Amino acid sequence: LQRNESLSQVAAAVGPVVLIVMDGYGLSKTDAGSAIAAANKPTLDKLFAQHPNIRLRAHGTAVGMPSDEDMGNSEVGHNALGAGQVYAQGAALVADSIASGEIWQGQAWQEIVAAAKAGKASRLHCIGLLSDGNVHSHIDHLKALVRQAKAEGLRSVRVHALIDGRDVPETSALDYVLPFEAFLAELSDADFDARIASGGGRQCITMDRYDANWPMVERGWKTHVLGQGPQFPNAGAAIEGLRQQHPGVIDQDLPEFVIAEQGRPIGTIEDGDAVVLFNFRGDRAIEITRAFEEGASFDKFDRVRAPKVSYAGMLQYDGDLKLPARFLVAPPAIRNTSGEWFSKLGITQFACSETQKFGHVTYFWNGNRSSKFEGETYLEVPSDVVPFEQRPWMKSAEIADAMIAALQSGQHKILRCNFANGDMVGHTGNFRAATMSIEAVDLALGRLLKAVDAAGGVALITADHGNADEMFELDKKSGQPALNKDGSPKAKTAHTLNPVPLILYHRIPGLTLGLKQTAAAGLSNLAATTAALLGYDKHADWDESLLTLA
Template identity: 30%
Template sequence: MSAARPGILLVLDGWGHAEPGEANALTAADTPCLDRLLGTPLAVLAEASGTAVGLLPGTVGNSEIGHIVIGAGRPVPYDSVLVEERISSGALRSDETLSAALTGAARTGGSLHLIGLSSDGMIHANVHHLRELLHIAALFAVPEVRIHAITDGRDVADGTAATYLETVEGYAAEAGIGTIATVTGRGYALDKSGDLSLTERAARAIADGAGHLIGEPKDALATTGRGEEWVEPSVVTGGDGAPVGPVRDGDVVLFTNFRSDRIQQLADHLHRELAARGVTFLSLAQYDTAAAIPALVHRADAGGGLAARLAEMGLRSVRIAEAEKFEHVTYYLNGREAAVAPVEEHIRISDATPPDYRARPEMSIGQVTEAVTSAARRDDVPLVVANLANIDVVGHTGDHAATVRAAEHTDRAVEALCRVASETGRWVLLVGDHGNAEKMLTESGGVRRPYGGHTTNPVPAVLVPAEGQRVGRPQGAATLADIAPSVLSLLGVGPAPAMTGRALW
């Protein structure tokens, strides 16, 4: 165990590692501080995807599981894995909650509405789960299945929505049931900024059939000039010109995303509007909604990690992030524990006007840096934890030039925080939570497209020790599960019993 010192844990969201190349925005950026740190003997590459963190083999990492594993100190089976297990074993077909809802719909002539992201980015959803759900609906002789497709353009390459809509239609044809009723971009349906006007537009299309009227699902893709994330809420009509699938009294609504945070605003809104009309609500995986929506697949335990150990030892921590990533350094890092522990302080940096990330790639990193600096100068705070969101959030736009600038803003912030750490006798541990900006292009069918999704690449982890602090070099392979044990070791505390990771320094 290293000599105990206070420290700063910086999660550089979307900071992945790949060799320099045309697609790599990180190596194209002028980042002298990060380059210098990555060249030290205390830098290591850590696995942040696939089975190393609790995902299916070959699955890209994401911010949610990344922060969960950083905090848990062990791989945690992700919701997508648990859903796949229920499907492959056939257990979903005999799920009592689902069976009761579909039996009721078949008896009363109600429809099943499937609402979720129609892509296979494996960050929030997997369109292939629709295949099993449609077959289950056919087994229960549900009269109609209405599919409310949410286009992506963020977790997968822009320009691919038409292919995913074809996939959905193919699954419906195979099952002999299912019609796409609405098509809406995730910018509306999966808003996380708190802009309820966006959610309202998505909800009205789904619930009431009120929106841009189209004859075929693909017609919706012509409604945006900002990419498929912003497809206007569109309603498919039948031969009579009427919407084919608004939600009726007594219908069943099933949300098919396995990740909660982006879908829950829409889920709560629809529940408020429709529950009183006898509509049954279900979610494929467990959500953090205000409404009590029964889940078909429940979560794995992610507790007993860093937060629990800090609380046990009475060690105060301050958690700081912009609104985009605030839950990640609080709720997810704490093993999905919503309550704020007495030894924790949470600082959410909010922007009154959601920025255009392409035009303003610095986001609010200046305010984050100020908040970290203030917390680091306090003697009563052994640990400051912050998320620097720029690389990931701007990377998701697919704009290479803007992402280069985001990386440069991040580099300057890291340099400033390392100076503060030096002045206050603190160590700094920097780590990525998943890859993103190191791969900004993708190729399919010989066509190269901008790419704003995540990757399976490893992420850097590097320690900047406090002055005079003696630490060893990291040895052997590393994963995100090693971060919490490392933080505790640097604080002079042993790992929690539930941790399987090891201290790297």
């Protein structure tokens, strides 16, 4: 990065630069169903009224998703924020690789096929999230795997289906499970037998992240590998049965199920089988991958039985840890991130969040690297292990405390944090709790900005994507909330397609700064904007700075 003379006065006046991500805080077109509009948020109201603020694109192609129909998510959002540039992301890379057939030519897939064929059962297991959310996975990718397994001459496929309802409508499980079971039945014949073998809600089993709740992964292991759990004849019956047994429980929280015949699970994972984790996103794929790949030193839970399988991920989830060793599609090669370049300049950086979003401001921010760059300090505030509608304030106060202390230490030039509330509580579909979650962020923000003032700093306040801004499914035509049969609004748990704010805050006397709204302004403009505040031109790979000088 080169120094920019015309920015030298700004750089001289600016103390620390504080980057604040309000996870799941979008700008909705309507107040209907917005927990943000309903929240009492004096600090944010004042920020929007009195400080420069613009809208950033945070979904679709602006963050490397295949199309503008795709909502944003934390991975692609934090990648864009940290890298300052947009890469074709996992969702697009996998879709392209399947479309071109390249995936099937790769060594990893060939090894999976060879291993399955050499095994006793000629069996491939596919584990992953069964939906078209395109955040962690896409059902079309799974279908392509099953079709190709048949074309390669495998005799059997067992699918271990994690039920979504978090990136897709809250109780949509049967919309995916029933057609998918029909698809498998149609593909099956005397030589090929493909069925769903186990599953459960994604927030109940298997898909934990950032070491927050290993017992979730243990439950998943018991379900998929050992075949332990309540038995049903097929996945459709399992969903219906579990819903009856647990009224009011939404899809993501459904307990585990095992498909069995005459009391015997049809798809335990055995020595000699091949296993593909068809999720492309890493955060919630790493723990179950470790359970499959690690040897006797694995100590997160008692696996009881660790079958000798050939394992592949759809992508490599962690390039530093090489997890997993075998992967079907190469992940985006994210280079020249802001973290790396600020580090090269000797600029100290501090990153903080609570467990649920800790990897977002560290691993995702730095281009899916789990290691730190020189001069970076990380601080993780342990998250509660509870349903977040019960604690919508989450760790906002503690994160603010940590950021304030870090500012007061005077040791960091760039500080970044993520407030998880709007997203994690937004995902519960609980409107009232989501409103409180935004109020908690507002309170924390008010305290944090005082410390920014005391340090003579500047804050850039933004978000990675929307969520709490739309807590009801909106009718596409009227824009009004869609209703349940009983007249109540239909809860929406997924992210939104809305833009997010970028607010520039400071109270440094004599300094007038602004932000320019461009048509393309998006999350990837943050890195260059940060560099400008520090007196540097952007890296050649980064999208432009949005900072304006008076």
